[in-house]
Amino acid sequence: MAQQKKKHEFLSFPVYLLGGFFLLVLISPAIAAPANSCKYLMENKCLDCHFETRICQKIAKNKGKRSWKRTIKSMIRHGAELTPDEQTTLVGCFIDRDPEILSFCGMK
Numbered sequence: 001m002a003q004q005k006k007k008h009e010f011l012s013f014p015v016y017l018l019g020g021f022f023l024l025v026l027i028s029p030a031i032a033a034p035a036n037s038c039k040y041l042m043e044n045k046c047l048d049c050h051f052e053t054r055i056c057q058k059i060a061k062n063k064g065k066r067s068w069k070r071t072i073k074s075m076i077r078h079g080a081e082l083t084p085d086e087q088t089t090l091v092g093c094f095i096d097r098d099p100e101i102l103s104f105c106g107m108k
């Protein structure tokens, strides 16, 4: 009887291992899309108030860094929540025409 119990405990070990593996599979997309990627920032910080068309139109006009900085400051006055780092990143995304953002805008 005691031997049977031991066998059962031994078998459960690979089950935990498998569980851990699936957990990793679930978590890895979150790691693959870092919280400061251009697309992540735009989706999470800009699209609460208006559609991306507003932003895409401006990207199409190829406005410079100053203009984007002004726009983002103005969005913050409207209530957008962005850290100074995120603002700098996003301005970079828009003036460098980040491929992810372009494809998001259907401008690829």
Ligand code: HEC
Residues within 6 Å of the ligand: 042, 045, 046, 047, 048, 049, 050, 054, 055, 058, 071, 072, 074, 075, 078, 079, 080, 081, 082, 090
């Ligand atoms: C709290 C709401 C809010 C958030 C968040 C927000 N916006 Fe806006 N946005 C507005 C409003 C309101 C207008 C229209 C008024 C205006 O033109 O200033 C606007 C207009 C715009 C325009 C067109 C006017 C212009 O200055 O060219 C652009 C481009 C824009 N937003 C980009 C962005 C970007 C990029 C982000 C993310 C960093 C963002 N918005 C986040 C509220 C918001």
